[in-house]
Amino acid sequence: xxxxxxxxxxxxxxxxxxxxxxxxxxxxxxxxxxxxxxxxxxxxxxxxxxxxxxxxxxxxxxxxxxxxxxxxxxxxxxxxxxxxxxxxxxxxxxxxxxxxxxxxxxxxxxxxxxxxxxxxxxxxx
Numbered sequence: 001x002x003x004x005x006x007x008x009x010x011x012x013x014x015x016x017x018x019x020x021x022x023x024x025x026x027x028x029x030x031x032x033x034x035x036x037x038x039x040x041x042x043x044x045x046x047x048x049x050x051x052x053x054x055x056x057x058x059x060x061x062x063x064x065x066x067x068x069x070x071x072x073x074x075x076x077x078x079x080x081x082x083x084x085x086x087x088x089x090x091x092x093x094x095x096x097x098x099x100x101x102x103x104x105x106x107x108x109x110x111x112x113x114x115x116x117x118x119x120x121x122x123x124x125x
Contacts, residue, residue, distance in 0.1 A: 002107045006098060027121050035120070040113035041105070043069075047092070048099035048108050057103065062096030084119070091115050 047069050055061035069092040076085035095108040 002098060002102060004110055006094060006107070006111050027117065031121075032117070035116050036109075036113050040116060041109050044095065044099070044105040044109040044112055048096060049105045052096055052099055053103075057100055059100070062093060062100055066090075066092035066096055 047065050051068065052061045052065045055064055066089050070086055070089035073085040073088040076082040091111070095112055098107040098111055099105060101107075
């Protein structure tokens, strides 16, 4: 529930503010499955379940891991010109706090997945 609650509280305003005038890409079942099982879940297991735990699962660990998470998204900026890539630091903080509170990757995976779906399918590159 925590992952869904955080998603609605944070992602609905993001969607409302940034969706004006955008063309939306249809979401296929394959896209959903890839986002969930090949992106969101593995990244959360590694960044939160492994690295954040390794660093102490505290606020300092959340910030360090969020910085590392943002750095891994920099190729999006460098190779595709995605100016939003470095901003992954901010949702990563939310994901880290969800994990810190629960010590479970499920809430952060839910947020990560929904954030990716909202951003990816309402974003024109």
